Amino acid sequence: MSAQVLAQSVDDVRVDGLVQMPSERAFDLIGFEQGQHYDSGNVYQAINSLFNSGYFSDVDVYEDNNLVIFNVVERPSIGLLTIEGNDLISTEDLERGLKLSGLEQGEIYKPETLNQIEQELQRQYYGLGRYSAKVKIETEDMPRNRIAIKLNIDEGDTAKIVHINIVGNTHFDDEALTKNFESRETGYWNPFSSADEYAKAKIDGDINKLKSFYLDKGYLDFGVVSSQVSLSANKKEVYVVINVEEGEPYFINKVALSGSLPISEDRIWKHIDQKTGDAFSRSQVTEIMENISTELGDSGYLFTDVNVIPNKHDNHTVDLSYQIAPGPKVYVRRIIFSGNSETQDEVLRREMTQFEGALATHSDIQASKRRLERLGFFGSVDLRTRPVPGTTDQVDLDVVVVEQASGSIQASVGYSQEDGTVLGFGISKRNFLGTGNKLSFNASRSDSSEDYSISYDNPYFTVDGVSRGVKAFYQTSNHDDDDVEDYDLDRIGVGVSYGYPISDTQRLSFGVTVKETTVNLGYDPSNETSGYVDEYGDSYDDLITTLTWSDSDLIGGVLPTNGYSTTASLEVATPAGDQQYAKLGLSSQRYWNISNSNLWLFRLKTRLGYGTGYGDSDQLPFFENYFAGGSYSVRGFESSSLGPQNSYDDDDTDTSAIGGNILITGTAELIFPLPMVEDHKSVRTALFLDAGNVFTDSCLADNDNCEEGVDLGEIRYSIGLSWTWITPIAPLSFNFARPINDEDGDSTDFFQFQLGTTF
Template identity: 70%
Template sequence: MRIVFAVVMALFVNHSFAKSIADVRIDGLLLMQPSKAFNIIGFKQGQQYDSDNVYSAINALFASGYFSDIQVYEENDVLIFDVVERPAIGDLTIEGNDLIATEDLEKGLKFSGLVVGETYKPDTINQIEQELQRQYFSQGRYSADVDIDVTPLPRNRVAVAIKIEEGDTAKIVHVNIVGNNSFSDEELTKNFLSVETGFFNPFSSADEYSKPKLQGDLDTLKSFYLDRGYLDYTLESSQVSISPDKRDVYIVINLNEGQPYNIGQLSLSGALPIDEDRVWKHIDHNTGDVFSRTQITRIIENISTELGDEGYLFTNVNIIPTKHDDLTVDLAYQISPGPKVYVRRINFKGNSETRDEVLRREMTQFEGSLATHSKIEASKRAIQRLGFFGAVDLQTQRVPGTSDQVDLVVSVEEQASGSIQASVGYSETNGTVLGFGVSKRNFLGTGNKLSFSANRTNQTQNYVLSYDNPYFTVDGVSRGYSVFYKTSDHDEDDVEDYDLDEIGASVSFGYPISDTQRLAFGATIKETGIDLGSNPSNETKDYIEEYGDSYNDLIANVTWTDSDLVGGLLPVDGYSTKLAFDVATPVGDQSYYKVALNSQRYWGLNESYLYLFRLKGRLGYGAGYGDTDRLPFFENYFAGGSRTVRGFSSSSLGPKNSYSDSTDTSAIGGNILLAGTAEFIFPMPMVEDHKSVRTSIFLDAGNVFTDYCYSGNTTCEEGIDFSEVRFSLGFNWTWITPIAPLSFNFAKALNSKTGDTTDFFQFQLGTTF
């Protein structure tokens, strides 16, 4: 006999009894496994049940979210649950999303259960719709709209289509600060990330509203007041108003400044394991100074570092301020050094290509020794200087069960350290370029550098094979070899009319003299041959007539380098200086020397190192000695082009040669080089990978000069004339491609003179400037 559930329930209520069941059956299951459904309802054969049990089972089934309808009835002592399952998701599409990657959205949807094959749950759809809307609202896109369409499909399935209109980011029209009596709105908002929209920032995103950006500005505002002694500063409220069209945002910040405090008494407490004077030297504020939170934070860091260098790696430095009615604040520094800490083990993570020993030999912090802050930081810096890794992180992990041991975990992120290149291209300097090269700065993960290149242009052929081992000995002595062959035909360029062939080999040894400095000694054996063209200059013919056209030279060189650059091919911090002295020894056919100084320095203008300032300088001088009275013309320095003064044609600046006829003169170079660059580096809008793309505005200056002029050249002047220094202003875009660095320059020559040739656009492949 079939009894409707409502009637059964009525009987239970009226008679209030429990009944045993012979069996339980669940009808209507298509997607859910029966075992799972039975676990949800909890009924078993022979179990007694009443109305409360049935209600609980029904609620549990509905709560699972898999069913849209449930009927319960009894038939021949069998309790039957007749269910209607919600449809399964048969298709899922996402349209209109640009700001949030589709892969990221799919991961989030899968986590929420919205994935093909899962059960369609309306509540989940509503939650996802609201969350996506919230995500766009947090980015200031209040006009964004998220619409989720659900379309029935055959076999109890549905198609879910998420359609997104991201809209435009609302612009900040006005930022109003209320309650500021001591400082103007301009002073308080100077370092805000949220900037009022205006005519002069159409390409900037600073005027686009976002909630995280506003929160950062509120923190900046608090720091502003705390750094000026306003300890009672409070943020009363912040309101954001949106225009009816959801495009304009008005921000109102209400604050209470309070009064500035000066520092009163200073005290120091704690079980100090070092002399107090070593701590007091870092406390550089005095009684009567204005309180500054930034200064105190720096003092705490310096004290922690001071004790960390003695092995007290987990020193706790707390400051307790005591405010007084006379607007003074006493500062009590409390120091808890804890025990000395030793490094048990050093572990490396992320170096899938680079061998552990390459990292380990850079470590100045050793296993089994006292852990010191300065050695850990020096180790991190040394690994960064390798240039093999995009990111380096060192963390200390306490060893369980001990209070005086830590493990040091060095996590690195490998980046490309080599390339295989086969290219066909065009250079503004050399015309058609054909090249093949293999270069590996981290050969087989050993840290050694191996490279081979073969390049051919309209004027040159250049072949170089080199190998360098930076740790030829365990003490860090390096050894390098190279062989080269170069042939040049200058008949078609703007320099001279001659052919030059060079073949040679070199060997060098480098010795570390500090963490950043090295001294290298080397020797090069080189054979040079010159074949004059049909119309060489007087300067070239004069040298050939005096010294011949074939030379075998032994060149000794000494090089000192000091480099602390961080960031690989596109540094973001540090400096590098290189001083090189090359001398062609008297045992060869020529006697000359060259001294070159190259230096550069980067300054980060913000914590993210996206805004940088760079200075770079090059100085060069060469001269003959003994039987050679001048620097050979093919060893001259040249200026103009991508490497020196952009905006001027490559190798076009400096002294000009002379001819017996009326042939137009060209640059012959000089034995003196002066060049410098000032550069402001900033991130390109809409570019995410700032590690491989860089943009900058630069000011270049430089020229070459000579202290030896051919007697018949009336236009040549000896010595340095600073009025002849050329300047250019321009824009640079550099991209580190998988093949090689690619650099584009747009430069305007600022003081070109008669005889100069200029190029507004120049590009360079293979090196960075």
Template identity: 75%
Template sequence: MKVFVAAVLACCSVQSFAKTVADVRVDGLLQMSATRAFDTIGFKQGEGYDSSKVYDAVNSLFATGYFSDIEVFEDNGVVIFKVVERPSIGQLTIEGNDMISKEDLQRGLTLSGLEVGEIYKPETLNQIEQELQRQYYALGRYSAKVSIEVEELPRNRVAIGINIEEGVTAKIVHINITGNHDFDDEELTKNFASAETGYFNPFSSADEYSKQKVQGDLETLRSFYLDRGYLDYRLVSSQVSVSADKRDVYVVVNVEEGEPYYINNINLSGSLPITEDRVWQHIDQEQGDVFSRKQVTQIMDAISTELGDEGYLFANVNIIPEKLDDHQVNITYHITPGPKVYVRRINFSGNSETKDEVLRREMTQFEGALATHTKIQSSKRAIERLGFFSKVDLQTRSIPGTTDQVDLEVTVEEQPSGSIQASIGYSQSDGTVLGFGVSKRNFFGTGNKLAFNMTRTNQTQDYTLSYDNPYFTVDGVSRGYTAFYQVSDHDEDDVEDYDIDRIGASVSFGYPISDTQRLSFGATVKTTSVSFGSNPSNETSAYVDEYGDSFDDILANIAWTDNDIVGGVLPTNGYTTRLTLDIATPAGEQTYAKLGATSQRYWNLSDDSLWLFHLKGRAGYGFGYGDTDRLPFFENYYAGGVYTVRGYSASSLGPKNSYDDDTDPDAIGGNILLAGTAEIIFPMPMVEDHSSVRTSIFLDAGNTFTDYCYSGNTSCQEGVDFGEIRYSLGFNWTWITPIAPLSFNIARALNAKDGDSTDFFQFQLGTTF
């Protein structure tokens, strides 16, 4: 690289004092502006200069990164800088990357100065190549290869191509822990995210090596020992060896276990703003217990929450362990409560559609009030239960200049709460399904719900218009209206051939009992008409002969709901329970009642909420009273199909009707329903986004029963017979998308009896457009 011409050096060396600058000229500029070049050189007309100033000017020009060569001349006092600029990056392509997204790669390259339009710096390419290689090594891709090609383009530009061969992920062949005496390798590694490759995990990625995953496993190992009192545990070393073909990885971990420590004494220190009894109730340790870091952490969190509920939001609880001889330890919980904290303001952001008041009315923590941990957390939970937001984040912000005030910052991410959709689909229970619906769960951002739905299947037509205001009053009393029209024709299913027409309307009011519980009251007015096919059964004929085929009924409704479900369409946590009572009052033409109970709960089996245990139960009982001695047959419960006991045909289980001829009996339903489901929900292999996909193994059980049999039906049995409960075991796959909601069930009926109709494969398919 040229820097100076000998003539300039000679002139400057002859006169050690500076020569005078008559003018400065820069030749060869393409990318850099002349103004910036002159500012970088720093020479001024009429100013003296010498060799040191020339050196400084050249170094400053090189420091900009724009130039690959610089020559300096002097001609009658004119200092000429002849420069050769580096080429700019005209094209940048990345090929072969799958594991690392192109967006992430481009973001990293931009930070390194490798971007279209930037100056090409060859020295950065080697660093980028090594960094990409390092990232793939960290992901277990030891056979990955990264190559960078540079091609010259016209107008002093270059095209850079980054070619990546990601190779295959190296498999963990063996994990060996040395130095362990009290626990074997199997027990120590059972909670590792990494696992040895084998025949029993063909779809799992646990055996794929990842540096981050192994680092997490080492922390898991440390927690294992500390949670069992091994306070002297030490990780001596960890080594990762790679086979010659870079496909197999061997992990060796060397530890020193030490001995477990037992609690000798427990003390409290610091400043206690509450009674000691309230602190001690959270300390479930005793003298002689094995020390456990996990238990200690839970106790500190519980004490912090207790203090936080008294307004000491920034209370600091620390543990001071004192090791004694013979592996004994004294524990001191040191408490620094800090000042009581009050909420100055509650600010909301991210709610572009939803009004602030919809969020504010869910807050149990108020402005100007003492800040309490429980109220802040319950406020966040209440907003999550609205179902309007995909994410809710609540943070406390300290106010500069004060120690006793905070602002609550509630940040939400809104998700679509309304839809205008048409649907066409097919289900084995209903046949062809056509529908149109307009639904808005957050009507004009008020939190109110407005919905209109039309559905037509081979057996039914259903039209419903509803409106619900969850805050009809400021106290949280809700009011809702519903109008409906239903037509059903049971000619083509497993239910006896008759038609039902219903039209009616209802109004309901709901009263909040607690953050999760509501008590609702309502009334429904409806007209029901029954028409038979060519051969009605004895049961339906007997009811119509006695009570008629058209009924005007007035029902009173009461319901109690306890809902703390989180996760929307595919819940991930929480529970919900609902008890209902519907009474057809004597003001109408029939007098009957229906009691219902439904409950479900989700338990997390993993921290990422991908492994869940789900229990669901449903029970119903209907009866007649007054002038109606039994539940109308068209109000019966049915069992079988995707909504109750999968593996059996829809509405096919339970009591059968009877005929005077040799017509095969059909299911007529019953006034008693028992149904339940237990399932293990697990992540689907090779699926990255589990928010809309769910797979599970389920066990269904249930049936319907009756306590009223027609006198001529010899096969009918009154009462509940638990020996008649039907069971099925199967696999479910559900995929929720805006384009195609899909649900597949493969189920085997475990105890089907003669006369039962079974379906090994059941599905529902719909398309929204």
């Protein structure tokens, strides 16, 4: 524009070339008003404002008889944005980052941002160890002043760590210092590990572990001088060098307390196990501080601030002073639940040991968290205290839960030579309609049998935590005369049980079941079945009582990650019925968290059982026997195939397992994560060792396939791999097992598959 030396007046302003920007916005940027005096300075300022908006690639200004004309060329808008080749970084995360940089479909295209985005993406891949990654950005014009942008990403290969070298260490060798490193050199082999793949975040974490190692050994003057990462010419090999200064270890001279102590000093000192001459350990100090805070928290001082001040001496000793600032006692104003879209608030509230209006204590809050976790309805439970604005002694307790599947549906269709077509359906819901009650229904039918059962359990039948469960069942089997099945069994019954809480984890339950049982001998019954029917008849009306003690502190719901559970039960068929027998059972399991990550676990499980007749009955009914083998006991052997065999008068008849009145089974499992699995809360893989068998203390004479008493040498063992997936519909599990000591006559089964096992 030919600028006039003297200022002129604006009669009007016109903007030509606008497409994306509203004209009102353009006039605001120009800032001219009708009748305003303008000169070259005003014009330059208007041009700068238009350019700085980022909308325009060119601006020309003309003047015609006091009419100022701005002729603009707008930058194109982004009509299409595509990303290809990314795997490590999700498309959603990339799009989110691009949006923050102004690169989003519909936004104005700014070429200068592309180079910044390319460099940032390159930096992110470098941090993941992908030094050979390449990012190429292509653009293509589109109609209506739009442009298509395409990000082509070649993520390359992850650089491998060839060598980790620590320089300056004299008290500890490299092996001891790198033992707990997440990073490993390439020579370290593990098919499920990516430890030898370089990532900056891993190295930073390992350096922090190195610092913790020395501080836990008392090296208060330890420091990391520098760390270098060298890359080979082909960008595939990484060399890591960490330079350290160790210093000397410090030993404790004395320990003191300071600050305001609202409770007796004895309650504080019982948590301090340091004494003169002990080596300083930061992890020990941290644990002591946490224990002191918890001790004061149990007295209502929830926001206690505990610090330790070390005073180092020249002789490498240190004085420790624990400073305590308890603050005021804190009370809970409200308890607020969130995340429970299905479960009713009442179900959560009745598990709380921390109450509204009561003194807030650490132990009550943690106990409440544990009780909620034990329900098994939630994948995670988090309790957070939030100060009430305007007060110093009140908090709100936020209970945040993440619900998980608490039931299963199972449906099956199958065929077997013995049973023909088999149809099955079942549903189990441990949190029925969000009430915390459990409803289960199962039905199966084949050419030769039918099985139906329904149960309903209310864990809070009374407000005091007394539970009540009711059940009904019907089972019938019908074999043709040509079958060699030992017997047909028809059973129908109903039962009710009540449970009483003994402690936070223990319950004592009592139940009564009325049952009618009818036995119809088959075409060629075994001597064991026919002998029992000849002596006691073929129809029995029984009144069965059960007494059960349970202690459960399992955490994790469907797939527990920690805790234990033990159940002992006594079942007695009373003299009021036709049969008199008793069964005593014990089952127990325990989980150990190996890595504190809920991924590496060790599990032990056992089940023991003993049954016997009494009074007018001298043996356990054959249809109440225990069985072993299969997915629920000793995998690798066919279901219910282990133990004593029956006998026939005809030696040519094939025998089968008849079970026994003594059961011994056990399992040891090493649970580990699969690297390609992200949701470890619903998928579990384990290496297992199973052991077990059934025995009897009463064999018929002349039965060479039965030995009386328990012979631990007859315990069967198997090893294998199990994989379980809790699908949205039903649990799915596979077992690959190999018997270790199977003998002639044992029925083995390498692969076992289950769909829809209730839980």
